Amino acid sequence: MNPSTADLATLRRTLGTPELAWLLARLRTRLESTGQLTGTVTKPQASAGERAAVARLLNRPVRAGTSASVSLDTLDDVLRRSGLWPAGLAAAVVALTGTVVDPLERAGERDAWQAAANTLRRLGRPELSGWADRVIRTGALRRAAPTAAGAQALAAQLATVAGALPTSGESLGAFASRTVHDAHALDVHTPLGTLAVGLASALGSALASSPSAARSGEQTGGAATATDALRGPVPTSSPTDASADSARWRREAWHSVGVVLDELSSxxxxxxxxxxxxxxxxxxxxxxxxxxxxxxxxxxxxxxxxxxxxxxxxxxxxxxxxxxxxxxxxxxxxxxxxxxxxxxxxxxxxxxxxxxxxxxxxxxxxxxxxxxxxxxxxxxxxxxxxxxxxxxxxxxxxxxxxxxxxxxxxxxxxxxxxxxxxxxxxxxxxxxxxxxxxxxxxxxxxxxxxxxx
Missing domain, CATH: 3.40.1360.10 (Dna Topoisomerase Vi A Subunit; Chain: A, domain 2)
Structure with a gap:
């Protein structure tokens, strides 16, 4: 609602007061979860000021007791009939608190983010489970892909990268071209490159730290796996951004799984x-x-x-x-x-x-x-x-x-x-x-x- 057609300042003084903050928060929550504002909301232990504010809002006497109840249908009618906010209660909540995403759309977005996270958790590589949990828990996936659709695509690419590692002496550009069909997709400043180098480091470290692996890939202890023959030094810590060590760490991370950043470093x-x-x-x-x-x-x-x-x-x-x-x-x-x-x-x-x-x-x-x-x-x-x-x-x-x-x-x-x-x-x-x-x-x-x- 454009404030030129209704007085937003007056609405804020009426419904946006500190004494009605609990009510506005409840309205926002209900609108987000159901998309509708019907029924009644109650605050069992309301202060005298909160009960008085509800009475003024609905133009009724202060009721006895300690609770404050508001019929949302009645409040909607008051806003419309008084001309305070002709578009009604839901529009008033949006005007005061910001746009509300449709619950079905939000549920779909939430499910899409969960699907992206599940893709990372189900790479079929137990040694990458810790890395996947960190990417999800720290919000790295959300930072790399601001939308759920982007996160799903990024997670699918990471799964493809994980499935192709380790490799044998392949340049980063050739590996990226072969796996995700873009020679520059794994470059240092790309979203995929930022996450994939951590994946490579985790996988290389896991393979190096395991004392042995049977031919089936199960950990048994004692000797290194075949993929050890493809690795160089295994990075032991994360890089600091824009530091000299960062480039070295990245080179060693990729090298640990058989990918070379250039043909001169090996x-x-x-x-x-x-x-x-x-x-x-x-x-x-x-x-x-x-x-x-x-x-x-x-x-x-x-x-x-x-x-x-x-x-x-x-x-x-x-x-x-x-x-x-x-x-x-x-x-x-x-x-x-x-x-x-x-x-x-x-x-x-x-x-x-x-x-x-x-x-x-x-x-x-x-x-x-x-x-x-x-x-x-x-x-x-x-x-x-x-x-x-x-x-x-x-x-x-x-x-x-x-x-x-x-x-x-x-x-x-x-x-x-x-x-x-x-x-x-x-x-x-x-x-x-x-x-x-x-x-x-x-x-x-x-x-x-x-x-x-």
């Missing part, structure tokens, strides 16, 4: 790959292999260039110290060696997959600890390999040679039954029984002897 360390003359990368490999120098290959190079000659056997280690020692001791006479540098990133996986596809046989050695076992299991689910001094006999020999290993190397207690070592079923039992970790650095002499061509 790399792998190699020594002795023979290379060739079929591409710039192949020529660089050839020159550095001849010089006995290690080389770092980026994912960009591995996606774009030929590798040249692929050797029949490639050794794979977990730690850069092995590469450094081989370069120092053997130089150009070292057998081809690839370093995973702990949990390998997208570049390492890409390189090993290409080597195997072109006929190379991989021989793997890692630390004799539960993390090393996890790397080995993860690698086995991506590429075929045979153990390189990575058996129960090798472990027992390494322990026997070092009767006084530092206390720092004591393994955390884990049941051998929960840690599968399919390349040697006795290895997990031996490690659980002895309870000592043996890092690659402790067996360098034996590894270098194998690498000597």
């Amino acid at each position: 790399s792998v360390l190699v020594l002795g790959l023979p290379g060739g003359d079929t591409s710039p990368t192949a020529r660089a490999l050839a020159a550095l292999a001849e010089a006995g120098q290690p080389v770092v290959l980026t994912l960009r190079q591995l996606l774009a260039d030929e590798l040249g000659t692929v050797p029949p056997v490639v050794f794979v280690c977990e730690n850069p110290a092995v590469v450094a020692a081989a370069a120092d001791a053997l130089g150009a006479t070292s057998a081809p060696l690839v370093c995973l540098n702990g949990q390998p990133g997208a570049a390492a996986i890409r390189l090993l997959e290409r080597l195997v596809a072109d006929g190379a046989a991989l021989r793997f050695h890692g630390d004799f600890d539960w993390s090393g076992i996890g790397v080995a299991r993860a690698l086995a689910e991506r590429v075929a390999w045979t153990p390189w001094r990575f058996s129960a006999a090798d472990y027992s020999a390494a322990c026997a040679e070092r009767s006084a290993l530092p206390a720092l190397l004591v393994l955390p207690g884990v049941s051998a039954a929960s840690v599968e070592t399919p390349w040697d079923a006795d290895l997990a039992e031996a490690m659980a029984s002895v309870g000592l970790a043996v890092d690659e650095e402790l067996v360098l002499a034996a590894l270098l002897a194998d690498l000597a061509l």
Whole structure:
């Protein structure tokens, strides 16, 4: 109602007084819930001032007792007949308190928001339940999508993203294009990108913190899952907006589930790959292999260039110290060696997959600890390999040679039954029984002897 056709100030002095605040609040609530103002409202313990205000409003004497009752039909009639607000009581409440959404429309909006929340809660990924609850509880979903329809669409996109993770060395733009059909949908300042990076961080952290996962994906304890092989450093805290750490956190969050923000941020360390003359990368490999120098290959190079000659056997280690020692001791006479540098990133996986596809046989050695076992299991689910001094006999020999290993190397207690070592079923039992970790650095002499061509 336009105040020019009815006196809003007078209405406010009549119905909007402090003594009638309870009545106006009840009217607003009833209008929101039912869309109608009929029947009677009562305040059981009304003050004398509130009872007197009701009497003045309805032009009747103050009634005895402590309650104040108002017939809404009567009040509507008073407003219309007096000309105070000819449009009636409901219009008067709107004029004083603001627009009221139709109850059916509001119920539909509420149901739509609930549907969006349910989509996040039912992603089929138990490890993301905490993330989904936080997104809903903190209002992040509402901030990202101001309407229920937008929230539903956003939740559906997040479900698609969750279902496609982890991936293997895919750029963020390519991943976004493949999953939600928009190469920029996961960019840093988009609503989807803002929420999806948290999803990636939660998923990556859950996969990293789990000591083991069976092939079915159920948590069992002891070794890492196959998806660990696709991750880099796992972010452990949320970023602060517009900080230097924010960009780093975002990069690590995506990297933890196999998505790279650019093709230069993922790399792998190699020594002795023979290379060739079929591409710039192949020529660089050839020159550095001849010089006995290690080389770092980026994912960009591995996606774009030929590798040249692929050797029949490639050794794979977990730690850069092995590469450094081989370069120092053997130089150009070292057998081809690839370093995973702990949990390998997208570049390492890409390189090993290409080597195997072109006929190379991989021989793997890692630390004799539960993390090393996890790397080995993860690698086995991506590429075929045979153990390189990575058996129960090798472990027992390494322990026997070092009767006084530092206390720092004591393994955390884990049941051998929960840690599968399919390349040697006795290895997990031996490690659980002895309870000592043996890092690659402790067996360098034996590894270098194998690498000597």
